[in-house]
Amino acid sequence: MAHKRKRKRVSLIDAELSMTPMIDIVFQLLIYFILTFEVLDDIAHLDVYRPAPDAEQREQMETPNVLRVVIYADGFTVNDRQMRLPEIERTLGRLAALDRDQTVLIMATAHSRHENLIEILDLCAKVGLRNLSVVSMN
Amino acid sequence: MPKARKNRVSDAGGINMTPMIDIVFQMIIFFVLTVEMERDAMDERIRMAMSPHGPLVEQRDPRTVTIDVSDRGEFSIGRVPLSGQQLFSIMRNTVGIHGQSLPVVIRGDLDANHQHIKNAMDLCTQAGLYRISFAAIKQLN
Numbered sequence: 001m002a003h004k005r006k007r008k009r010v011s012l013i014d015a016e017l018s019m020t021p022m023i024d025i026v027f028q029l030l031i032y033f034i035l036t037f038e039v040l041d042d043i044a045h046l047d048v049y050r051p052a053p054d055a056e057q058r059e060q061m062e063t064p065n066v067l068r069v070v071i072y073a074d075g076f077t078v079n080d081r082q083m084r085l086p087e088i089e090r091t092l093g094r095l096a097a098l099d100r101d102q103t104v105l106i107m108a109t110a111h112s113r114h115e116n117l118i119e120i121l122d123l124c125a126k127v128g129l130r131n132l133s134v135v136s137m138n
Numbered sequence: 139m140p141k142a143r144k145n146r147v148s149d150a151g152g153i154n155m156t157p158m159i160d161i162v163f164q165m166i167i168f169f170v171l172t173v174e175m176e177r178d179a180m181d182e183r184i185r186m187a188m189s190p191h192g193p194l195v196e197q198r199d200p201r202t203v204t205i206d207v208s209d210r211g212e213f214s215i216g217r218v219p220l221s222g223q224q225l226f227s228i229m230r231n232t233v234g235i236h237g238q239s240l241p242v243v244i245r246g247d248l249d250a251n252h253q254h255i256k257n258a259m260d261l262c263t264q265a266g267l268y269r270i271s272f273a274a275i276k277q278l279n
Contacts, residue, residue, distance in 0.1 A: 019155055019159075023159065023162075026162050030165055030166055033169030033173065034169065037173065040279065041275045041276075042194055042275070043194075043275060043276060045193065045243055045273055045274075046272045046273075047193075048272065050268065108256070109252065111251055112252045113248065113250070113252070114207075114246040114249070114250040114251070114255050115187040115248035117252060117255070117272070119187070119189075121274075122189040122190065126191035136252060136256040
């Protein structure tokens with residue numbers, strides 16, 4: 001009897017909360033989340049003005065004086081002159097120095113890559129031009 | 139009996155674990171929350187073009203609709219693939235609820251032909267939306 005009571009007391013002391021399994025699990029979770037964690041890239045949103053589809057032709061007719069950047073599958077032209085990106089940047093920079101609210105008409109052909117359009121929009125953002133009109137042509 | 143007890147106390151009392159566990163839980167909570175946000179936002183199949191000078195997205199209109207356009211011209215919103223017709227009816231219904239000032243972000247793959255981007259933009263403008271912007275990566279982290 002005395003022996004029995006003694007054993008019971010010992011097991012009561014054993015029943016203290018054991019942290020080890022919990023810490024094991026918590027570290028497992030932590031390692032999982034650290035490994036799957038990815039820092040998000042910074043995203044920029046480039047605002048453009050898009051004329052309604054039926055207004056497209058009218059827009060082109062009405063504004064003969066704006067700077068017209070055309071994006072082809074294999075290059076760019078600015079007011080019908082073929083240019084590369086650094087040259088376009090200088091041209092846009094000169095325009096921005098005069099008037100930042102001047103409209104730039106960006107015309108993209110159907111087979112041009114989206115990346116090229118972003119490149120032009122990025123240059124416009126760099127020099128500070130705000131009124132960007134994106135139209136599509138065939 | 140007193141001897142056994144003394145032993146036990148020195149076993150458990152060697153290191154105080156409480157602050158460590160606090161920190162570990164903080165870290166787990168941080169990672170759980172940030173992982174969830176990332177999953178909502180991104181479709182990793184679309185590779186965005188770089189725009190190092192573009193304006194950083196700071197305060198985002200909560201109504202913003204992001205349309206993903208893949209390199210093959212497939213539309214999707216929040217990873218749900220949509221046909222052009224479905225996209226148009228969704229945009230028209232959304233305009234009915236939130237009005238035409240709803241901002242639209244087009245997240246186009248850098249290899250997508252402009253034709254596909256044009257289709258997405260035309261569907262938006264036909265639905266009456268005029269606040270259109272393109273998403274690009276400002277900085278890789």
